[in-house]
Amino acid sequence: MSQDPVVIVTTSWDDGHSADLRVAELLAAHGLKATFYVAFNHPNRKEISDGEIRMLYRAGMEIGSHTLTHRLLTGRPAAEVHHELKESRMRLEDIVGAPVTAFSYPQGAFTAVARAALAETGYRLGRSTIAFRTAYDFDPFLMPISLEFCPYSRFAITRHALRDGNLAGLTHWARVAKLETDPLSLARLMFDEILLRGGIFHVNARSWEIDKNKLWDQLDDMARYIAGHPAIHHATNSEVLSFYN
Numbered sequence: 250m251s252q253d254p255v256v257i258v259t260t261s262w263d264d265g266h267s268a269d270l271r272v273a274e275l276l277a278a279h280g281l282k283a284t285f286y287v288a289f290n291h292p293n294r295k296e297i298s299d300g301e302i303r304m305l306y307r308a309g310m311e312i313g314s315h316t317l318t319h320r321l322l323t324g325r326p327a328a329e330v331h332h333e334l335k336e337s338r339m340r341l342e343d344i345v346g347a348p349v350t351a352f353s354y355p356q357g358a359f360t361a362v363a364r365a366a367l368a369e370t371g372y373r374l375g376r377s378t379i380a381f382r383t384a385y386d387f388d389p390f391l392m393p394i395s396l397e398f399c400p401y402s403r404f405a406i407t408r409h410a411l412r413d414g415n416l417a418g419l420t421h422w423a424r425v426a427k428l429e430t431d432p433l434s435l436a437r438l439m440f441d442e443i444l445l446r447g448g449i450f451h452v453n454a455r456s457w458e459i460d461k462n463k464l465w466d467q468l469d470d471m472a473r474y475i476a477g478h479p480a481i482h483h484a485t486n487s488e489v490l491s492f493y494n
């Protein structure tokens with residue numbers, strides 16, 4: 250007797266930018282959900298306003314923290330890391346009027362100190378950029394992703410995976426996606442594999458980068474491709490955690 254595999258689709262968006270609203274609208278049109286990770290003082294970009302953050306939240310999306318300053322957490326004293334985590338969470342909770350329990354590491358750079366600090370400052374989830382992962386069971390403070398929706402070179406993807414010690418991801422990328430780098434093709438290959446075997450399909454990107462790389466049509470194509478399959482559970486990042494509880 251065979252059982253249909255369980256497929257969960259989630260997306261996450263880093264940095265906090267006004268273009269997040271366009272992403273939310275596009276995803277919602279296809280029934281997809283998202284977690285938007287906001288950094289307050291990201292250099293070289295337009296900030297998202299408090300009102301825009303509230304609009305995302307009221308549209309059913311999750312708001313998470315991406316630190317105050319977007320500085321890397323690596324190599325910094327624990328007290329500073331705690332301050333970044335705690336202060337950003339409190340500011341976001343003031344804005345949305347609800348608990349904020351999800352966090353994404355700037356540039357995906359995690360450390361043992363930062364990982365431990367998450368639990369100590371009230372978070373339940375820490376999203377990394379450990380890529381090409383699809384398994385249901387994962388460390389909630391190092392939540393992996395399936396792919397970044399961004400046209401990186403093979404070299405950049407490999408270097409990033411090696412930094413994260415992610416040999417399993419590299420193997421999966423080679424086996425399932427034949428080292429594909431085009432975001433839409435890569436997403437389709439990864440999604441088809443999950444449809445077959447079950448798992449979590451987690452797409453990560455930054456809205457300002459979608460805009461810069463003119464990937465809006467491809468993002469829409471991907472969302473439509475996923476939405477075409479009926480037996481899928483759509484979730485924010487934190488809803489993925491609670492899915493089996």
Ligand SMILES: [Zn+2]
Binds near residue numbers: 264319355356
């Ligand atoms: Zn970022």
